[in-house]
Amino acid sequence: MHHRTKGTGANPLRRDADRTRTRMHAAFALTCLLAVVAGFALGRAAWTDGHHSAVIVARHRHVVTATTIGETAHRAGDRPSSRPVTVATATWHYPAQRPHTETVPVPAETRKGDTVRVWTDDAGSAAAAPPGRADIALNAVALGAAAVAGIVLVGGGLVAVRLRTVDARSARAWESEWAGVEPLWSGRPHPGPGAGDD
Structure with a gap:
């Protein structure tokens, strides 16, 4: 049994759909991480630009x-x-x-x-x-949060669509496989051509 569980994807009970779901969940986790990084970078840039603009405005107020x-x-x-x-x-x-x-x-x-x-x-x-530090910080946080929310929503939507497609395909494959296994498992004759003609 050791050789069956050794290596990635060696589990005979794991289907392609299971591997795809795992990849999609990993992709969503990566998207969330990238969203946080992008949101932080955007918020920091907004803080820097806002502070610079406030200094310029303050000189003329x-x-x-x-x-x-x-x-x-x-x-x-x-x-x-x-x-x-x-x-x-x-x-x-x-x-x-x-x-x-x-x-x-x-x-x-x-x-x-x-x-x-x-x-x-x-x-x-x-x-x-001139805008104060609180206003600049609030604007930076709002911009960063909006970026995080937007990226997570888009990424989550794409992952959800992909998972629905995988689930639908998996359900069809399961029904097809069950149609072939169920007669053997239950002991009932498999309906074939001419069945029910008597």
């Missing part, structure tokens, strides 16, 4: 003190899922004595005549704050 000249109001967020933003009309001077008046986001408890901090660009117009 300035914080100024503005004075509100109107009552606060609520404005819808930039995205449908965003919460409403409290805004008010405010005035400030930047650069030097150049005046600006715009509607900017303010804290909810702001009243007319209060001072607020406003981010501006080099021309003095209201601008978004």
Whole structure:
């Protein structure tokens, strides 16, 4: 019996379908590993690029003190899922004595005549704050996770399709083999040409 189990694929009970299933499971495991590596690399690249971009943006952003000249109001967020933003009309001077008046986001408890901090660009117009480390990290993690999920889903889908094909082929082969073995095993006569003519 030793010679039958020696070497790869020597087990007489293992069928080609079994070997194919093993290869497919190994391929899926490898796909998962590659997905993690690709996701990590993509996330790291996104972190590096995001940090570099944030440094460049920060060089052209300035914080100024503005004075509100109107009552606060609520404005819808930039995205449908965003919460409403409290805004008010405010005035400030930047650069030097150049005046600006715009509607900017303010804290909810702001009243007319209060001072607020406003981010501006080099021309003095209201601008978004440079992205922080948390925003950059969140974007990098989201991008890496999306890459992992996409690769795993595609790889898993291809493996699942292949396994279904193997299972269907194996079932047909099993039925064919059983049709030849069942009469001998059960002792019943094998139906052949002319059977049932009596």
